[in-house]
Amino acid sequence: MAEIDCNKDLRAYHNEKVTLGKSDQDTMRSRRDSGRTRLRNGLTRLEKPVPEKIESQGSYSMKTMVQDDACEYDIDDGVYFKPEDLTWLVVFELSPADARARVCEALSDDERLKSPAEVKRNCVRQTYPQGYHIDYPVYRIKTETNSDGNEEEYFELASGDDWVRSDARAVTSWFNGHVTNLNSGEVNDGSQLRRVVRYTKKFARSVADWKEKTASGITITKLVVDYFQSSDGRDDLAIRNTWKAIKKALDASTEVNHPVLKDTKLSGKDDDAVTFFKDKLAWALKELNVLDEKDCSHKNALEAWDIVFSASFFAARATEDTKSQKSAFVVTPSKVSERNDDGGRFG
Structure with missing residues (x-):
């Protein structure tokens, strides 16, 4: 070696050149928060329930995002709904595709954005003019009884035509x-x-x-x-x-x-x-x-x-x-023993 x-x-x-500086981190946080507000406002205008919680995942939450000259940043923000909030006419469960379509409609309700949100297989993607995009995986919150007899939560992702047990936070x-x-x-x-x-x-x-x-x-x-x-x-x-x-x-x-x-x-x-x-x-x-x-x-x-x-x-x-090495070769004055630092010490 x-x-x-x-x-x-x-x-x-x-x-x-690699890690995101504080200003970039602040920008990412601001973009994420604006996206969350846009989603909640869109659902409210559509008179649909807002998510129980929205939580960051992926490289953003792991703090492993890297700089990109083309600003092609990918922010992942998981959207978690209670099962009863993913229904239509109160009693009918939304299919995974319909759940993603609802989130997409809510994001697209803000007409200030030039690019409408898109439904993908595992998420809803909102692309922004600056080049970055935010992915919104859609989850429903479920419960089950564990081996100790206690109720615990688990999560299902709207993936394609199926609800798939998954949680990126893990x-x-x-x-x-x-x-x-x-x-x-x-x-x-x-x-x-x-x-x-x-x-x-x-x-x-x-x-x-x-x-x-x-x-x-x-x-x-x-x-x-x-x-x-x-x-x-x-x-x-x-x-x-x-x-x-x-x-x-x-x-x-x-x-x-x-x-x-x-x-x-x-x-x-x-x-x-x-x-x-x-x-x-x-x-x-x-x-x-x-x-x-x-x-x-x-x-x-x-x-x-x-x-x-x-x-x-x-x-x-x-x-x-x-350049530093070259500058090290300087002419030394003949009276090297004399100095004018008020008798101070070199620190």
């Missing part, structure tokens, strides 16, 4: 649980895990043509969690070693299990999207082989990271390093 430490460079890239709990468990150790590995997920998602969509071809965000997240290789103080090593472990696993099989639903796959055998992602990982790891060469310089290493992330960020840092 290379001796060259690019951790500070990767961390700078993460903070400037995925968030699964991921946050891994972060918490890692953070409880001697090293704050949970924070690095979250960063490696972001780095990997950024890489997977670093080329515009890749976006529609590569693995989904949840699939990438599951793979990173399953094969995460921590490295204290070295994000560069954590990224590379995690990618190697993922690549090795995918060489054996492109099947990826759902994180919380038993007997459910995020991808199957010979999955095209996961295969595409695996092939791009193989390409990236080959580009990073330069890091193992004895004569690899810091500049060479940064150039390789630029290639991998389809960026120019790292080359700029290499240029700054060169």
